[in-house]
Amino acid sequence: MxxxxxxxxxxxxxxxxxxxxxxxxxxxxxxxxxxxxxxxxxxxxxxxxxxxxxxxxxxxxxxxxxxxxxxxxxxxxxxxxxxxxxxxxxxxxxxQAGAQIEASKAWAKDLMAAAGIPTAAAATFTEAAPAIAYVEAQGAPIVVKADGLAAGKGVTVAQSVEEAKAAIAAAFGGQFGAAGQRLVIEEYLTGQEASVLAVTDGLTIRPLVPAQDHKPIGEGDTGPNTGGMGAYAPTPVVPPELLDRVQTTILEPAIAALRDRGIDYRGVLYAGLMITPDGTPKVVEFNCRFGDPETQVILPLLETPLDDILLACIEQRLEDLPPIEWKAQAAACVVAAAAGYPGSHEKGMTISGLEAATEAGAVVFHGGTQFKGGQVLAYGGRVLGVTALGDSFGAALQRAYGAIAAIEFDGIYYRKDIGYRVRDWGQ
Ligand SMILES: Nc1ncnc2c1ncn2[C@@H]1O[C@H](COP(=O)(O)OP(=O)(O)O)[C@@H](O)[C@H]1O
Ligand SMILES: [Mg+2]
Structure with missing residues (x-):
């Protein structure tokens, strides 16, 4: 094939x-x-x-x-x-109808409300004045979200009412184009974020191993958000009992609610979760595709041939697929970015050391690179994702960091603390 x-x-x-x-x-x-x-x-x-x-x-x-x-x-x-x-x-x-679950946060909120899926309380606005009145009434912290696709830049977690009002003004002023002409304003949730990606054929839904990523650019999870500076799986923040709860309170009701809307959803349903302090998993957002960088740590752990899973979804026979099998290991990915990212950054730098990184036991997944004239050149903000497996998170991280140290390009930047929450887990 x-x-x-x-x-x-x-x-x-x-x-x-x-x-x-x-x-x-x-x-x-x-x-x-x-x-x-x-x-x-x-x-x-x-x-x-x-x-x-x-x-x-x-x-x-x-x-x-x-x-x-x-x-x-x-x-x-x-x-x-x-x-x-x-x-x-x-x-x-x-x-396209199913992809609305990611492409419109307001649509996804309505679906969650209809299905009784736990998520932050929210309201939707198409004009600034009522949105401002709402944040003044609610107080801060509060979260302002562009409704449409905004390349990961459409959300402001506002620590003050002033900051929320500025985000509202910017969005209705055209900062995100049409994607920001409708806003979802929602309750601020605390807890640990985790990503549960699941595959579905529209009838049956099966979770993959749960992952966590690091969105902020800086160590200690500080500074502006990025597409993701590293990830690891299976995260101990979502143990098997909690994954079962995600399955019954979030994933299955979501598929049923999609069916109620006449949508035969076949693909990945990715639940971005907040594990709240009392242990309740709540949905921060749904995505309609594989996550990046989560996929770089989930797929290396997968034992079942990927095409078997994808075809079972497409042909709507996921129920009959034997249980998905996983390596009993930990996976960690460290992202190498170009200097300046997530702002503007240099392009066209030559990358060296890729073979040495592979010899050090890692798999190097390329993000923003191009192969030109026999050389690999850096083009994107997130250039490489250096992934390694190990018998513990500590071992996987050690291997990934050993490998990334062999890689060089002008201005290479990577966080040195990926996996700090799980580094010592299981040792
Ligand atoms: N209700 C919320 N409470 C606290 N933090 C939130 C909330 N909603 C979003 N966030 C933070 O903002 C990030 C981006 O929000 P998200 O809804 O995932 O939008 P997108 O990925 O489309 O930018 C989340 O990963 C989370 O860190
Ligand atoms: Mg998100």
């Missing part, structure tokens, strides 16, 4: 890498891919735009690509799955 992966980040490199480990998968094509997928044996890139659904369908049909996996949320929200399915292709990912 030949597969097609849509996207160009670390998540897509990890998906292509995992698919190629399956005995059934002979080749993976990435659109557009990155320097990692360009240099991965069995994988090749095609320089098409992920928004060119017609061109992608043609390439998939002509090349006999019989399994399509969509990485990023934007093409899902734009209806790539509907477009490719109409051409008879087998595509893993929700329809």
């Amino acid at each position: 030949k597969a097609l992966v849509i996207g160009n980040g670390g998540r897509e490199h990890a998906l292509a890498w995992k698919l190629l480990q399956s005995p059934q998968v002979s080749e993976v094509v990435c659109i557009p891919g990155n320097g990692g997928t360009a240099t991965l044996a069995g994988c090749r890139n095609l320089a098409l735009n992920p928004s060119d659904f017609e061109g992608i369908a043609r390439v998939a049909l002509v090349n006999n690509l019989s399994l399509v996996v969509v990485g990023p949320e934007q093409p899902l929200a734009d209806g790539i799955v509907d477009a490719l399915q109409a051409e008879g292709l087998a595509v893993f990912g929700p329809s």
